[in-house]
Amino acid sequence: MIRWLPAIGAVAVLLLTGCGNSDSGDSEPSVDADVAAITEALNAWPEAFNARDVAAVCDLFAPDVSVIYPDSADRDYDAFCTQMQGVLGNQERVFTYGPPDIREVLVDGDLATVQLIWTLTVRDTAGAVLETVEENGLDVFRRQDDGRWKIHVSHAYPL
Template sequence: MKFHALAASFCLFALSAPSALADDAADIRSRLHNWAEDFNEGRTDAACGLFSKDLVSDTQGQGETNYETRCKLISRVMHDPARKFRYAADIKEVIVEGDLAIVRLQWTLTVSPGNEASTESGLDVFRKEADGVWRIIRFMAFQNE
């Protein structure tokens, strides 16, 4: 009898594992789209909330930055009185493995006045942190030419 209960428990766990990974991937996708909305609406604290305090990022023209520097850059751009910056995400792929995930994506940045658009390809590494929230611990982004 114990064997049947154990086998049934194992089957339920095995069947739920792909579902949990899909839920994590959906959560990460949602966090990225929410980040764009937060950025576009000037919500600095919410936008910075996507990043881990352990962040290391590398972007073309800015070099390597940490959490504090990245959030200062975001805040400065979001509150630029002369220009309006808007981001949109095109998520190409989300791979979840345990408490780490890798996201391949493309960001479109539109700057007004002038509606000048540029695209950046990026690779984000997320970690599910102790509070259960997925945050970016590493990312690289480079402007497409």
């Protein structure tokens, strides 16, 4: 099992109160737009990963991200991106992610949590499947100053 490879979608539990939080009746379209933006970013991530586009892979993560995976040291943005360069540059194995199975997106102001499942397939250079790993993930997103949603905490754990 690949314990050192975090699935993006993963993250620490954040208890949110008052999700969809405004007293005014016009908050729902904003929440819907936020959920759509987060979902779009998550769906684009495996395309970037599978294309071996390290810059696009790292772009989903905030500069102050904490990436957490069992049995490995927590990683910051630089350590995570360095890891992705190694994984995506690997010439002996091919790592591919399927689309995320997004179970829930909760938005509260400038924070959001996402519960999802990622499926990673590892193949050798001949295309034979070496391993398939399903990982539960819980991600905490934070709206950035430019309005984009990025992962602030990513916590993945194998099923």
